[in-house]
Amino acid sequence: MTTRPVRQVLPLVGGTRPDDVARLRRALAEVVARPGPLLLPVAPGEDPAAVVTLLENTARPDLAERADVVLRTSGSTTGTASLIAMSAGALLASARATHTRLGGPGSWVLALPAHHVAGLQVLLRSVVAGTPTLVLDTSAGFDPEALADLLMGAGARGDGGARLYLSLVPTQLRRCLDSPRASSALACCAAVLVGGAATEQSLLARARAVGAPVVTTYGMSETGGGCVYDGVALDGVGVRIENPDADGVGRVVLTGPVLAEGYLHAPADATTSFRPSCAGAPHAVLTADRGRLTGGRLAVLGRLDDVIVTGGVKVEPREVEEVMTRLPGVAQACVVGVPDEQWGSAIVAVIVARDGQGLAAEALRDAARERLDGAHAPKEVVVVDALPARGPGKTDRREVARLAARALAQGRP
Incomplete structure (x- = not known):
């Protein structure tokens, strides 16, 4: 044109x-x-x-x-x-x-x-x-x-x-x-x-x-x-x-x-x-x-395309993120779906610790399971130094999902 x-x-x-x-x-x-x-x-x-x-x-x-x-x-x-x-x-x-x-x-x-x-x-x-x-x-x-x-x-x-x-x-x-x-x-x-x-x-x-x-x-x-x-x-x-x-x-x-x-x-x-x-x-x-x-x-509940369907259940990432950020030592959380043969999408929480805090992924996963039902509880937790960002303060969920998939494929949850 x-x-x-x-x-x-x-x-x-x-x-x-x-x-x-x-x-x-x-x-x-x-x-x-x-x-x-x-x-x-x-x-x-x-x-x-x-x-x-x-x-x-x-x-x-x-x-x-x-x-x-x-x-x-x-x-x-x-x-x-x-x-x-x-x-x-x-x-x-x-x-x-x-x-x-x-x-x-x-x-x-x-x-x-x-x-x-x-x-x-x-x-x-x-x-x-x-x-x-x-x-x-x-x-x-x-x-x-x-x-x-x-x-x-x-x-x-x-x-x-x-x-x-x-x-x-x-x-x-x-x-x-x-x-x-x-x-x-x-x-x-x-x-x-x-x-x-x-x-x-x-x-x-x-x-x-x-x-x-x-x-x-x-x-x-x-x-x-x-x-x-x-x-x-x-x-x-x-x-x-x-x-x-x-x-x-x-x-x-x-x-x-x-x-x-x-x-x-x-x-x-x-x-x-x-x-x-x-x-x-x-x-x-x-x-x-x-x-x-x-x-x-x-009340803004999240992006239209953020909803994760896992095992036939719709999961709002924001709901899981709110629980994860209330856990001791957690500064930020981004919850994404990673392709999974059994569940369709597996819930994965990518976590950033507060300054000076040491966090164990398995302990965080167990703590989340005590507070969330089976569909909402993360199947895996990945601890990173910082969440990928795009623009001022915006988490790049696409890159987080790729990061989570790579971490899981390498066996480093």
């Missing part, structure tokens, strides 16, 4: 290096103030020409004309990222709705890469609030002690009386809670948004026990970032469940002013999709997530 080129594209490096962040913030402020070049945040070290070429060869130049910023997914489901056309209006609607929900504008701390939607929204919320962005440079790795210094310094200065906000992924929150100083410093914040991946209830309980004002967020690049906070949609955002089963569980569908225009480029096997407005139905994002609405509150 022959297409015409999109308008001028402005690629800028994201990440967390202060100079790069400052340039991206200035460009973002200009984009939301007036139409201009199509802003394309890219990762540090990435060749922007390859992304620009893909963008210019897209079959949807009409979307590019309506967009102001190009966002990209993490590719955590399909392994290939999508390019998303996002308008400045949608990004601003998200930023303003966030401030309304949290109690007003404030100073934001950037601890996430600015080329991903969560980090980009931190910059935009700062622009909207008219406050400086406090940047934690994580290019050499996330340091909870450095975050503690930044938060405590901001708290001591008062920063003009502005409320202090922070956005983290669960892995960062976990590392903060393992540090007494960082745990205490979280209390300097008016809110600590936690999203990008599922957050175990045990981790939330630890955070709230030390007074950290955590707020769980649910959303995606297609929704301009988090649009459901602690299970309740932001103002203007609609949530419904499509084709619910007898338990009220089905695909999560989102509507509202925060949505992207659509995909400029998406892999053929993408599981999240846009439904254009027609016949009175609003523009909507059909997510790849399963959920349930109870009293207007959304």
Whole structure:
């Protein structure tokens, strides 16, 4: 298909290096103030020409004309990222709705890469609030002690009386809670948004026990970032469940002013999709997530394709992961299905220990069997140093499944 080129594209490096962040913030402020070049945040070290070429060869130049910023997914489901056309209006609607929900504008701390939607929204919320962005440079790795210094310094200065906000992924929150100083410093914040991946209830309980004002967020690049906070949609955002089963569980569908225009480029096997407005139905994002609405509150139960069928029984990985992360010494758990001749899929739990903890796979498996029925109890447990990740804080379940299969084939559960 022959297409015409999109308008001028402005690629800028994201990440967390202060100079790069400052340039991206200035460009973002200009984009939301007036139409201009199509802003394309890219990762540090990435060749922007390859992304620009893909963008210019897209079959949807009409979307590019309506967009102001190009966002990209993490590719955590399909392994290939999508390019998303996002308008400045949608990004601003998200930023303003966030401030309304949290109690007003404030100073934001950037601890996430600015080329991903969560980090980009931190910059935009700062622009909207008219406050400086406090940047934690994580290019050499996330340091909870450095975050503690930044938060405590901001708290001591008062920063003009502005409320202090922070956005983290669960892995960062976990590392903060393992540090007494960082745990205490979280209390300097008016809110600590936690999203990008599922957050175990045990981790939330630890955070709230030390007074950290955590707020769980649910959303995606297609929704301009988090649009459901602690299970309740932001103002203007609609949530419904499509084709619910007898338990009220089905695909999560989102509507509202925060949505992207659509995909400029998406892999053929993408599981999240846009439904254009027609016949009175609003523009909507059909997510790849399963959920349930109870009293207007959304519970996200996992990805549509995460459910494991073992011995004819459907197993929700999140349910098993919640049990595993409550076991002593366990920091993270990812539960996957590995092909098995007897069961169809065997439940395997891939575990990361807390710092300094030594864990025995067999002991963990026995402990899980005491707490779970036969279908849900892991057939094997694999202990690793870290879970494979794609994007900020997202576990790469495909790679975890491959890792588990290799470990079992080598006889090293």
